[in-house]
Amino acid sequence: MARNSSLHIFPTPAESLNRLADFFVELSARATQARGRFSVALSGGSSPKKLYELLASEEYRTRVAWEKVFFFFGDERYVPPTDAESNYRMAREAMLEPLGIAPAQVFAVDTALPPAEAARQYTQAIEQFFGQEETRFDLMLLGLGDNSHTASLFPHTPVLHDATVGAREVFVEEKQAYRITLTAPLLNLARTTVFLVYGPDKAAAVQHVLAGERNIEEYPAQLIAPISGELHWFLDEAAASRLPPGR
Numbered sequence: 001m002a003r004n005s006s007l008h009i010f011p012t013p014a015e016s017l018n019r020l021a022d023f024f025v026e027l028s029a030r031a032t033q034a035r036g037r038f039s040v041a042l043s044g045g046s047s048p049k050k051l052y053e054l055l056a057s058e059e060y061r062t063r064v065a066w067e068k069v070f071f072f073f074g075d076e077r078y079v080p081p082t083d084a085e086s087n088y089r090m091a092r093e094a095m096l097e098p099l100g101i102a103p104a105q106v107f108a109v110d111t112a113l114p115p116a117e118a119a120r121q122y123t124q125a126i127e128q129f130f131g132q133e134e135t136r137f138d139l140m141l142l143g144l145g146d147n148s149h150t151a152s153l154f155p156h157t158p159v160l161h162d163a164t165v166g167a168r169e170v171f172v173e174e175k176q177a178y179r180i181t182l183t184a185p186l187l188n189l190a191r192t193t194v195f196l197v198y199g200p201d202k203a204a205a206v207q208h209v210l211a212g213e214r215n216i217e218e219y220p221a222q223l224i225a226p227i228s229g230e231l232h233w234f235l236d237e238a239a240a241s242r243l244p245p246g247r
């Protein structure tokens with residue numbers, strides 16, 4: 001496990017999601033008090049959908065100063081924003097629209113542009129947002145694929161070796177598709193990074209990333225080692241089931 005990292009294991013996904021929603025509330029209060037706003041990079045795929053729905057529910061919507069929250073994406077599939085595969089679409093439907101988040105608070109990747117240009121413009125949008133401040137998201141929310149990818153850092157892709165701080169396009173052979181992803185050096189600048197991983201299908205990936213031999217090419221999520229931020233893993237028992245005893 002990386003420095004400053006904590007493992008939180010809950011009996012069920014529901015408990016993990018509730019505690020993570022509480023942590024989101026706490027981090028948003030901390031950030032808005034310190035810097036007047038809360039910058040979040042969202043993960044996509046299927047796992048965070050329930051978290052987003054929970055944050056938009058009656059229980060949580062009143063506990064966050066949503067007008068101070070700014071949303072980015074850790075990665076995006078190279079599809080139109082209306083496509084069922086779009087990470088932006090999932091977040092918009094599950095949380096951003098139900099909460100009535102203003103468009104000026106949401107920074108989506110422009111997938112109408114060619115992939116390299118979309119990545120370049122996204123890098124620029126991030127740089128402009130942070131301006132003179134350090135390019136550090138307050139919260140970097142990450143998922144973990146069963147092949148140990150995170151964001152769109154897929155096994156055996158050139159972006160794993162990208163040393164720039166920004167967004168990059170990457171062609172993912174196994175998907176036969178482009179993705180736009182934040183690079184590892186940018187991901188690792190975040191103040192707080194949280195992996196949300198649950199379900200038995202993720203157990204092997206969790207074991208490889210947290211307890212396996214270091215092999216970035218095979219297990220790209222091992223690249224996540226925040227430079228000075230905190231790293232938290234929110235797991236359920238099923239996802240944690242192959243970790244060594246005592247973890």
Ligand SMILES: O=C1O[C@H](COP(=O)(O)O)[C@@H](O)[C@H](O)[C@H]1O
Binds near residue numbers: 043044074075077152
């Ligand atoms: O493709 C993606 O996959 C990962 C993991 O998603 P999940 O569906 O297995 O939860 C996700 O973190 C990433 O944002 C997404 O684009």
